[in-house]
Amino acid sequence: MDCLLIHAPRQRPRFNQIMVMPAGLFSLAHGLDRRGLSVRILHLGLISSPERPFDLPAYLKRHRPALVGLSLHWFYSTSEVLALAEEIKRSSPHARVVVGGYTASCFAETLCAQPAVDYVIRGDGEPALADLCSILMDADPHPPARLSERLAEVPNLVYASGPKRIRKNSLRCFDADLPDGQLSLFRPDLLEAASGYFSTSILYKDFDDRIVSNRRDLYSNVLFYTPGRGCPFDCSFCGGSRRVQQRLFARRKPFFFDTQTIVTDLQRAARHGVKTLRLSFDPDPERRRYREIFAALAKEKLRFRLVFDCWTLPRQDFVRSVQSCFTRDSLLVLSPDAGSAQIRARNKRHPAHAFSDQDLLDSLESVRDAGMGGHVFFGAGLPFEDASDLAATRRLALMIRKMGFHISVLPIDCDPCSAVFDDPRAFRVEARARSLDDYARWTATDRRFMGLASDTLSERQIAAFIDETVALLNRIPGP
Ligand code: B12
Numbered sequence: 297m298d299c300l301l302i303h304a305p306r307q308r309p310r311f312n313q314i315m316v317m318p319a320g321l322f323s324l325a326h327g328l329d330r331r332g333l334s335v336r337i338l339h340l341g342l343i344s345s346p347e348r349p350f351d352l353p354a355y356l357k358r359h360r361p362a363l364v365g366l367s368l369h370w371f372y373s374t375s376e377v378l379a380l381a382e383e384i385k386r387s388s389p390h391a392r393v394v395v396g397g398y399t400a401s402c403f404a405e406t407l408c409a410q411p412a413v414d415y416v417i418r419g420d421g422e423p424a425l426a427d428l429c430s431i432l433m434d435a436d437p438h439p440p441a442r443l444s445e446r447l448a449e450v451p452n453l454v455y456a457s458g459p460k461r462i463r464k465n466s467l468r469c470f471d472a473d474l475p476d477g478q479l480s481l482f483r484p485d486l487l488e489a490a491s492g493y494f495s496t497s498i499l500y501k502d503f504d505d506r507i508v509s510n511r512r513d514l515y516s517n518v519l520f521y522t523p524g525r526g527c528p529f530d531c532s533f534c535g536g537s538r539r540v541q542q543r544l545f546a547r548r549k550p551f552f553f554d555t556q557t558i559v560t561d562l563q564r565a566a567r568h569g570v571k572t573l574r575l576s577f578d579p580d581p582e583r584r585r586y587r588e589i590f591a592a593l594a595k596e597k598l599r600f601r602l603v604f605d606c607w608t609l610p611r612q613d614f615v616r617s618v619q620s621c622f623t624r625d626s627l628l629v630l631s632p633d634a635g636s637a638q639i640r641a642r643n644k645r646h647p648a649h650a651f652s653d654q655d656l657l658d659s660l661e662s663v664r665d666a667g668m669g670g671h672v673f674f675g676a677g678l679p680f681e682d683a684s685d686l687a688a689t690r691r692l693a694l695m696i697r698k699m700g701f702h703i704s705v706l707p708i709d710c711d712p713c714s715a716v717f718d719d720p721r722a723f724r725v726e727a728r729a730r731s732l733d734d735y736a737r738w739t740a741t742d743r744r745f746m747g748l749a750s751d752t753l754s755e756r757q758i759a760a761f762i763d764e765t766v767a768l769l770n771r772i773p774g775p
């Protein structure tokens with residue numbers, strides 16, 4: 297095996313987190329496969345549990361990958377990924393270890409200085425990973441000077457070019473040189489135990505299932521598909537916002553992949569038994585590309601259940617196009633985050649997010665008129681929020697529940713590289729973590745969420761608010 301890509305979720309005795317792999321792992325593997333390199337993806341959560349750990353050293357011994365790629369995408373898996381890198385170096389000292397993903401990109405230099413990590417790839421990983429793997433597989437015996445020369449040409453690569461000297465190659469975003477028609481974001485044939493990933497087990501429960509009515513929204517047999525990359529918005533708490541895209545990916549604006557690539561992937565997904573599509577990529581308030589993509593899927597008679605995260609309020613024409621192209625139990629997910637318009641404005645910071653409560657309710661009415669389901673997300677612990685703002689959130693959440701929509705209230709995460717992470721004082725919050733070490737220490741615990749706290753709201757108040765709101769929501773009978 298030339299390259300093994302590993303996804304390590306955060307597995308704890310009472311919960312599993314990060315069971316969804318980054319969508320990009322399929323396109324990374326596809327890029328290697330197209331270059332004639334042999335590659336497999338291993339999702340440790342599908343084949344192991346704290347009670348029945350997987351024998352990774354035996355797997356590595358059998359396949360002897362020259363390069364092992366670890367995904368440090370979501371910060372919640374920091375401690376697992378660092379421990380895994382050490383385990384790989386102990387059991388397979390010949391293997392080179394490369395790490396990539398959002399969190400890896402944010403902490404690239406510190407991560408590369410870890411003894412068990414040889415390389416970090418920042419930003420979009422496709423061209424860099426294929427180049428790196430080809431260089432390492434080259435028959436050339438690699439005199440150190442020659443290897444260093446070749447590594448210097450790999451875009452986005454971070455590596456040690458001498459003792460204590462970390463070198464950061466310049467950043468190139470993938471949109472600059474997209475391989476036309478050669479991309480795929482669906483390669484289950486390259487994933488070990490893929491039948492467990494596309495199955496009836498529920499991998500991700502962001503809909504709070506302590507609220508009885510929400511249980512109907514949970515879904516399985518799902519493909520988490522991302523038909524493009526980037527975001528034009530600048531939410532204060534988000535580690536993938538426009539400014540972070542520019543800093544970590546050198547991406548100035550979001551883009552979609554071509555419609556034919558998307559349709560081909562989704563045709564193969566349908567043949568593979570995928571029933572539900574979750575799309576969490578919605579950069580254009582007009583949603584022009586989506587109407588084109590949905591029409592192309594309908595033309596091919598592909599009819600999935602859709603769970604669609606709306607980054608801005610959906611308008612009637614979009615609701616109608618979802619209604620006509622997907623199954624009736626499809627769901628639009630809206631995220632006003634706060635019940636207070638002022639807190640929304642201070643955190644979501646874009647005119648497309650400057651909607652009033654009435655705009656939100658009108659938008660939900662059009663979802664209801666189309667006979668579709670809607671799930672509305674609120675956050676708790678947003679910067680500048682105090683107890684009276686939380687009361688506004690609760691009022692709005694209960695009102696929307698009474699209209700028949702489903703609600704989840706979640707603590708706001710502390711994303712690395714987000715605006716609040718960079719400058720917590722400006723946002724009057726306490727960031728739980730300021731460095732890779734802090735994330736590693738915190739994620740090694742059994743605590744479930746790493747929220748933000750402030751001098752106006754403590755972590756305990758936020759948790760109590762969520763629990764009480766869950767109890768109140770459970771008292772409202774379904775329509
Ligand atoms: C789509 C999305 C989701 C989808 C997942 C789809 C998927 N399978 O990837 C869903 C809805 C499931 C989701 C859930 C969560 N998400 Co999310 N999500 C996004 C979103 C909107 C887009 C991500 C994207 O565009 N990916 C593009 C795809 C194709 O590329 P990619 O997967 O990023 O992979 C590329 C690179 O990252 C890199 N790479 C990745 N892994 C590796 C490994 C190696 C070896 C290499 C070399 C490179 C590499 O190369 C890849 C190819 O170029 C971003 C926000 C944003 N605008 O960016 C947040 C974002 C990534 N999510 C975030 C968070 C916090 C979460 C949750 C933890 C939230 C929660 N508390 O539940 C969960 C985690 C769920 C899980 N894993 O089980 C944060 C991450 C912050 C951080 N650094 O940790 C982000 C940045 C913003 C946010 N707050 O939503 N999310």
Ligand code: SF4
Pocket residue numbers: 527528529530531534535536537538607
């Ligand atoms: S929360 Fe969503 S809309 Fe806001 S910046 Fe992040 S990805 Fe963009």
